[in-house]
Amino acid sequence: MSTAIVRRAGIAATAVLALALLTPIVVTAAGAFSRAEWYGRRSEGAEVQSVPDLFRYVAGIWGGALLRSVEIVAAVVPLALAIGAPAAWAFRRRPFPGSRLLESIALVPLAVPGVALAFSLIQVAGHTPRFALLVAGHLAYTLPMVVKTVTNAVETFDPRLEPAARSLGATGWETAKRVTVPLLTPALVLSALLVFAVSWGEFNVSFLLATPLVQTFPAALYVTYTTNSFPVAAAATLIFLAPVVPALLAIQALGGEAFHRGLQA
Amino acid sequence: MRVHVDNVSFAYGREPVVSGVSMELPEGGITVVIGPSGSGKSTLLQLLCGLLHPLQGKILFDDEDVTGVPTERRDVGVVFQSYALFPHLTVRENIAFGLQTGRRRFSLRSSRRRPSRRHVEERVWDTAALLSLERLLDRKPAQLSGGEQQRVALARAVAPRPSLLLLDEPLSALDARLRRTVRAELAALLRKLGTTAFYVTHDQEEAMLLADHLLVLDHGRVVQAGDPLDLYRRPQTPFVASFLGEANLVEVEARPIANASSVLPVRSQTPLGAFVLPTTAGGGWLLVRPEDLTEDPCGTLATVGDARGLGPHDRVILLLENGTEILAHFPPETAPAPGSKVRIGVRTRRPHFVGHSE
Secondary structure, eight states: OHHHHHHHHHHHHHHHHHHHHHHHHHHHHHHHHSOGGGSOGGGGGGGOOSHHHHHHHHHHHHHHHHHHHHHHHHHHHHHHHHHHHHHHHHHHHSOOTTHHHHHHHHHGGGGSOHHHHHHHHHHHHTTSOHHHHHHHHHHHHHHHHHHHHHHHHHHHSOTTHHHHHHHTTOOHHHHIIIIIHHHHHHHHHHHHHHHHHHHHHOOHHHHHHOOSSSOOHHHHHHHHHHHSOHHHHHHHHHHHHHHHHHHHHHHHHHHSHHHHHHHHO | OOEEEEEEEEEETTEEEEEEEEEEEOTTOEEEEEOOTTSSHHHHHHHHHTSSOOSEEEEEETTEEOTTOOGGGSOEEEEOTTOOOOTTSOHHHHHHGGGSSTTOGGGTTTOSSOOOHHHHHHHHHHHHHHTTOGGGTTSOGGGSOHHHHHHHHHHHHHTTOOSEEEEESTTTTSOHHHHHHHHHHHHHHHHHHOOEEEEEESOHHHHHHHOSEEEEEETTEEEEEEOHHHHHHSOSSHHHHHHSSOOEEEEEOOOOOSSTTOOSOEEEEETTEEEEEOOOSSOEEEEEOGGGEEEEEEEEEEEEEEEEEOSSSEEEEEEETTSOEEEEEESTTOOOOTTOEEEEEESSSSOEEEEOOO
């Protein structure tokens, strides 16, 4: 009896949560695809007559920021994996004096406000090209996720597997290629998706480091919310969400224990 | 392959694990190393396969110094305690792994080219047949029982035909009943392969069954080495005596000998009667195995403390008149009742004497 109540309460809470999360997206979608004159679209004038026009218009004004975000993600995802994954492996398999401390330090950026991080980056390396600074800021935020995900995965496999491969004549490279990387693949895919989602949506650091010429798409979204009409902002938001939603769904699917079990079986 | 280990030492930090071990593994024979946990036996195995490198000393494979050579360039196969099968690969791929690595061992003699696919397939099939794994080739390790995993681990290690096979407590993960059958199969297989083998265990029965040459390790040192039965009958220290099976060590007191240069055996009185012992300036122990004791009308009087039939023999605890507890094995269903008095004697005329070594 009481468990039935608890279950119903759980379902109700989940429904409220889903509603709270989905409503803005539904409203946004409605805004982007509705007829422009429903909203205060006058500021955009005659340029926005139809839905295709709307998206063309948005692409026209924010295309640069969109491209910049794509470039940043394209740089951040491989860099975060290339730095974070080997480091995570070494923390567990080749610990050295101070590696525990280093591992803890690698997680610190998660707790530092983006504003502070952005200012310290400007302080330290203000003359570096902005694009490089943005990539550095995003790396600081995403590396901890890679390190955490991959160290967890390394812990789940038998530390004797790599020595076993060596004893069968595999060199260090062969061992990495045939044993370590295949076993870490789910974790690597998961961290790539996490890094992608976080970097794509990162606002704090990006907004502060942005210049009129180097601007990321989330920073542009902020500007569009404050200056453009609702359909324009809504269309921009949908463009932003398009790659993120599949990524989040994939994370959900991969994060499950089932994926790891599926790999073993 | 002959393996020669010369005065090898290893330490984790400041903790010595292996201290000055020298040994010779006979070619084609099974050398078993037995010792309590922490005696350094697994470390010794890792030194042989090159996963660890000695701080001091030398390791020679057929007179070639391999001391600093990494694992992948040594011609060894390893069966790990936890098997360490690759979980993402099928049984077939696990067995083939060592045939497709950079070392390319088994083709080394004919050519340096990577072995052909057909050659790999044939070798995998032959090895699987040797270990009755034919029907499991497409399974993943997680779908196998413990005994099957153990066989795959062995197949993977022997498929490249290594010159030295190293086995690190390969049966310890199996339950007792399975261990017994697998142990016999393993012994037969190792003899059939004829590869020089180095086998680490803490199980005395396993050691006696498998060893051509037995080493007893304690605190990182070889305490005694030799023929397994010889070690069982003639241990040099009380540790070896009691580690290899059950042992009654009957104290023999030191007796000042008038003529110190005397090398003649002397007759010594012990709680189990008088025996002719080697000349002993210092005292020591008489080794009496439980199976050495028998009912003897002329023997020492003892009270039966506890008796229990175990099947193959009856286990009897006897109390001598001076309070010494003695463990005896009687033939099945011949154990006297607890509390009764029996006279016992020692079957062997000259039991082994273990002297104080220091």
